Amino acid sequence: MIVIDNCAVATVDAAGSEHRAGHVVIGDDGRIAAVGAGPAGPVDPSARRVDGTGCLATPGLVNTHHHLYQWVTRGLAQQSDLFGWLTTLYPVWAHLDADIVHAASAAGLGWLALSGCTTSTDHHYVFPPGRDDPLAAEIEAARRIGLRFQPCRGSMDLGRSAGGLPPDSLVEETEAALLATEAAIDRHHDPSPGSMLRVSVAPCSPFSVTGTLMRESAALARRRGVRLHTHLAETVEEEEYCRATHGCTPVEYAEHLGWLGDDVWLAHGVHLDDPAVAKLAATGTAVAHCPSSNARLGAVTARGGDLLAAGVPVLVGVDGAASQDAGQLGAELRQALYPARLRGRPAALTARQALALGTMGGARCLGRADEIGSLEVGKLADVALWRIDGLGHAGIDDPVAALVLGPPAPLALLLVGGLTVVEDAELRTADADALALAATGAHRRLLERAR
Numbered sequence: 165m166i167v168i169d170n171c172a173v174a175t176v177d178a179a180g181s182e183h184r185a186g187h188v189v190i191g192d193d194g195r196i197a198a199v200g201a202g203p204a205g206p207v208d209p210s211a212r213r214v215d216g217t218g219c220l221a222t223p224g225l226v227n228t229h230h231h232l233y234q235w236v237t238r239g240l241a242q243q244s245d246l247f248g249w250l251t252t253l254y255p256v257w258a259h260l261d262a263d264i265v266h267a268a269s270a271a272g273l274g275w276l277a278l279s280g281c282t283t284s285t286d287h288h289y290v291f292p293p294g295r296d297d298p299l300a301a302e303i304e305a306a307r308r309i310g311l312r313f314q315p316c317r318g319s320m321d322l323g324r325s326a327g328g329l330p331p332d333s334l335v336e337e338t339e340a341a342l343l344a345t346e347a348a349i350d351r352h353h354d355p356s357p358g359s360m361l362r363v364s365v366a367p368c369s370p371f372s373v374t375g376t377l378m379r380e381s382a383a384l385a386r387r388r389g390v391r392l393h394t395h396l397a398e399t400v401e402e403e404e405y406c407r408a409t410h411g412c413t414p415v416e417y418a419e420h421l422g423w424l425g426d427d428v429w430l431a432h433g434v435h436l437d438d439p440a441v442a443k444l445a446a447t448g449t450a451v452a453h454c455p456s457s458n459a460r461l462g463a464v465t466a467r468g469g470d471l472l473a474a475g476v477p478v479l480v481g482v483d484g485a486a487s488q489d490a491g492q493l494g495a496e497l498r499q500a501l502y503p504a505r506l507r508g509r510p511a512a513l514t515a516r517q518a519l520a521l522g523t524m525g526g527a528r529c530l531g532r533a534d535e536i537g538s539l540e541v542g543k544l545a546d547v548a549l550w551r552i553d554g555l556g557h558a559g560i561d562d563p564v565a566a567l568v569l570g571p572p573a574p575l576a577l578l579l580v581g582g583l584t585v586v587e588d589a590e591l592r593t594a595d596a597d598a599l600a601l602a603a604t605g606a607h608r609r610l611l612e613r614a615r
Contacts, residue, residue, distance in 0.1 A: 165197070166190040166582060167204050168549060171216025172563040175199060175539040176223050176523045180516065182564070188221050190545040194358070194582035199539045218553025219576050220563040222519065223538050224282025224546035225493045226526025229393075229431040229452040229481025232286045232302055233260055235268035236607040238489045246399045246461050247329060253486060254330055259613035262296035264606040269305035271603035272485055274591050277311060279492035279572065282546035282580045283526065283536060284311055285481075287393060287431070289318025289368040290334060291344070299348055303361065310585045310593040312359075312546065314530055316366030316393045317348040321377045327409065329371045338377045341367075342384060349388050358535065358544060358581065366393040370414055371405050378421040391427050391531055394418075397440070398432035399463045415440035424449045429529045431481060434458055434466045441467065441474045450477035450529045453521065455499040456490065457483035465503030469512030479525040480518075494550075497522050497568045515568040549577040551589075 166189070173186035189198035189207060198204060234253075241252040269286070276284055284306070288299055299317060306313035319341035322328030328335070336344070345365055353363040365385035367373040378394075385392045397403065397414040406414045415436065418424055426448030433444070433451035444451065453466050471478050480500050485491050497518040504513035527537025535544050550573040552566040557573065560566040567573055578586035585593050 165192055165208050165211035167207050167211050168214045168216045168221060169203050171219045171221045173221045174564050176520055177538045177540050188539060188547060190582045194545050196539060196541055196543050196545050214577060216549055218551060220550045220552050220567055222548050223523040224548045225280045225522045227276060227281050227284040227482055227493050228479040228526045228529055229454055229483050230284060230286045231484030232269040232272040233265045234484040234486035235272040236603055236610055237486045247401050249461060250329060254334060256614040257290045258292050258334055259610055260290055260292055262298050262301040264610055265298040266301040266305050267602040267606035269302035270308055271599045272491060273306055273309040273311050274594055274596060274599045275491045276493055277309060277578060277585050278591060279494040280548040281493040282312060285314045285316055287316045287318050287366050289320055303352055308594060310580055312580055314362045314364060316364040317345045318366045318368050320368045320372040322372050322374050341377060342380055346384060349390060364391045364393050369395040370417060371402060375421055378423060382422045393429055395432060396430040397435045403435050413440060415443055434463050436467060441471060445475040450479060452479050452481040453500050454481045454483035455503050456496060457488040460487050468500060469504040469508040477529060478521055479529045480522040495572050515565045518568050519564055545579050545582040547579045551576045
């Protein structure tokens with residue numbers, strides 16, 4: 165049992181309950197046993213006591229879009245838009261192997277943990293032929309770091325010779341991609357309560373995947389009861405590609421292929437007109453907002469405030485480490501707030517709404533709102549305890565504003581299912597220096613192969 169006392173608490177429950185001075189109690193079963201105002205009541209004297217003075221307890225953050233393999237290709241193609249960035253990096257990624265993916269994933273997940281993330285998705289769609297399974301490699305990395313993980317088995321079957329963007333050497337045959345995706349579900353997906361590992365189906369994008377693979381992937385996911393993910397409406401170039409190739413907008417294309425629904429979440433959703441926003445809202449299709457990546461690639465900013473106001477489920481994602489080189493999820497809450505206000509004035513998104521995007525919003529998107537995303541009795545004890553009493557936060561009276569609007573807050577404690585992953589701003593499940601050394605070595609090996 166763990167008892168956290170004397171902390172501010174933002175539960176992110178349906179009522180938005182908050183406590184200026186409160187407690188969170190975690191039971192031996194890895195679930196929240198109590199949360200509320202004031203000190204915790206009588207508990208087992210053998211319980212671990214954590215003094216939360218100067219801290220804010222929130223649900224652990226949920227990262228809904230990422231590409232972990234890209235951790236070892238950060239800092240490249242710095243002035244490119246999406247298509248130029250991809251065509252620069254595809255030849256490098258063609259040399260990935262399982263060892264490199266493991267090193268990249270462990271480093272990226274360790275860094276995500278240090279920024280308050282307790283659950284992360286990942287969208288892996290690069291499978292160079294003749295190599296060991298990179299999906300299994302990143303799953304092992306997540307197990308090593310101790311984060312709850314929802315990898316998305318991606319795929320590409322539309323190579324350059326057929327009018328797609330990726331080189332032919334990096335695409336799979338359509339049937340092979342479908343078989344490998346179902347095999348990943350068979351091997352890895354754990355639907356049980358409290359699961360640390362679930363798998364989603366995720367063909368990559370309209371410009372790298374055929375309509376056949378998109379349709380069949382949706383049918384496969386729904387037959388197997390797993391969720392669907394893809395990139396959509398990220399750039400002007402993608403919009404132009406869809407209009408020229410399919411005679412419609414990206415959202416119209418997705419609808420035609422059966423890719424709208426409350427079991428679908430889309431990465432980016434930057435270029436959406438009003439009819440597209442209304443269609444997403446009507447179908448319950450979620451959008452993973454990745455503001456830093458969109459800014460890095462010059463894709464303009466998503467209509468975060470408009471999407472929320474229309475009833476579209478909106479969540480937060482870091483996105484691929486090579487297009488969001490900082491790789492931090494906590495800081496992305498602020499980044500989500502800023503463009504919403506630039507578009508819709510200061511009331512477009514509040515600090516509490518931003519926190520909800522990164523917690524309960526992500527939990528709902530992944531179909532886990534009954535287990536994670538808020539601090540409530542009976543939920544899994546995925547808890548972030550942020551220190552907001554240092555110089556960088558001094559004078560910010562509102563704890564949630566301190567977290568979202570202030571500088572990145574160090575973690576006093578990060579728990580996943582009641583188990584310690586970060587303590588006193590240090591990763592406790594792995595040696596951070598060793599992770600950095602392995603990632604640096606993987607980066608050098610990869611670039612040497614690509615020369």
